[in-house]
Amino acid sequence: MSRLRVLLAAAVTFCGTAVSTFAAETLHVYNWADYVSPDLVTRFEKENDCKVVIDTFDSNETMFAKIKAGGTGYDLIFPTSYMVKVMEQEGMLADIDKAQVPNLKNVDPEALTKVYDTKMAHSVPYTMGYAVFAYRKDKLKNVDSTWAVFARTDLKKRATLFDDMRETIGAALKQLGYSLNTRDEKQLAEARDLVIQWKKNIAKFDNEGYKAGLDSGEFILVQGYSGDLFQVAQENEKVAIAIPKEGVSIGCDQMVIPKNAPQAKLAHKFINFLLDADVSAENMEWMGYLCPNKEGLKKVSEDFLKNPAVNIPDAIKAKSEVLEELGPDLAKYTKVWDEIKAAK
Structure with a gap:
């Protein structure tokens, strides 16, 4: 995606891998490429004394096949809504502990009408x-x-x-x-x-x-x-x-925590972090996707909202x-x- 950010994303992954031995915890994320601001990842690491390692996939089917074949060790994955249903039916997903994610209150209710998991039992909307x-x-x-x-x-x-x-x-x-x-x-x-x-x-x-x-x-x-x-x-x-x-x-991409995730608590913290209104607004402006975050949308620029690729x-x-x-x-x-x- 010159701001084609593959190198930046790779740098985030490399840095996380290189120094992970010095961190108390490491959050392993499986995500689409260029899908979260590196600056925000760094901020989360500093605030939580942890490292974030990001692996990427290029299709829902590729991701699912890897997890289905026994790919383990991931704490947070970002599938599209239709694949959330498949993963839930396969028993792959942990419950979302809503007590650990107070910023769920920022999720736009309209987005929940577009997804399978309308109660956010196993997933949380990330982008549209x-x-x-x-x-x-x-x-x-x-x-x-x-x-x-x-x-x-x-x-x-x-x-x-x-x-x-x-x-x-x-x-x-x-x-x-x-x-x-x-x-x-x-x-x-x-x-x-x-x-x-x-x-x-x-x-x-x-x-x-x-x-x-x-x-x-x-x-x-x-x-x-x-x-x-x-x-x-x-x-x-x-x-x-x-x-x-x-x-x-x-497409509504969502955040899910696999069953038996090594760092489920840290994964909940990262979900809550990304749902913060200021964080969500900064992330939207960086990646160019609309996050269904009703408070975050109040903080983005008018130019962002006027772009036909966004709305x-x-x-x-x-x-x-x-x-x-x-x-x-x-x-x-x-x-x-x-x-x-x-x-x-």
């Missing part, structure tokens, strides 16, 4: 984000705010789509006028064919490199998360963000959807995704 696209204004002209942009033949293999079946198939479903949570096999087949058409115009399916590639000009069009693209656009005036008129996916237009929001956990029907998406990947 959207899957949109961005492009280089200096290299791609006459761009309409539609998912159909990926069908343009003048992309010349300088575009990327997510390496994420739910997001990429979902974008095609929205262009076709369908729900991105459809279980209808005919609709999924139509979406498959559309993505295969798009595939001819892109360089690759990608979850991480698109940020640096867009900034450098290697890529001229990318599908990406709103906060990530907000960060790139802040640093590069040649980058523009578009919110597709057909609608987008709405999408109401007309588009009405057409947008939260990704749902599909249960056995997820196999339908896996089949379609395998066919997309195999297509020439």
Whole structure:
């Protein structure tokens, strides 16, 4: 995500690893890249006489597979809402001890209507984000705010789509006028064919490199998360963000504590810290994602709230959807995704 912060995030991890032997406690976090301000991490470490070590994942499925396969030692994880449901059903999550998190009072009740765990029994909302696209204004002209942009033949293999079946198939479903949570096999087949058409115009399916590639000009069009693209656009005036008129996916990433977390108490402290109004406001301005923190939102700048990548237009929001956990029907998406990947 020049403020592309991969190096900073790596530095936080390295420093935490290098000096952890001198700290009373070490909090192990499994998170998306560039998803919490390094300055705030340092502040938390100083206030709690601890170290924070951050490992990153690039998709919910990658994270889940690692934990399912026996990946242990993490104290706090940041999955998207639909994956919280899967993890809870698998018995992976500890209860949230609300007595240890007094700042839960700052969570916007509206955000809880968008998530599976409406009572915050096992998870706490962290951010709200959207899957949109961005492009280089200096290299791609006459761009309409539609998912159909990926069908343009003048992309010349300088575009990327997510390496994420739910997001990429979902974008095609929205262009076709369908729900991105459809279980209808005919609709999924139509979406498959559309993505295969798009595939001819892109360089690759990608979850991480698109940020640096867009900034450098290697890529001229990318599908990406709103906060990530907000960060790139802040640093590069040649980058523009578009919110597709057909609608987008709405993601609520949440904070969860795995069962048997070595530092569950410290994990609760970190959740409470991130929910502090001043901390939340600073974190939002740094990472470019909206935190559903009603007190924190009173403290951010007007420019932040006016950015369409943060607050999408109401007309588009009405057409947008939260990704749902599909249960056995997820196999339908896996089949379609395998066919997309195999297509020439």
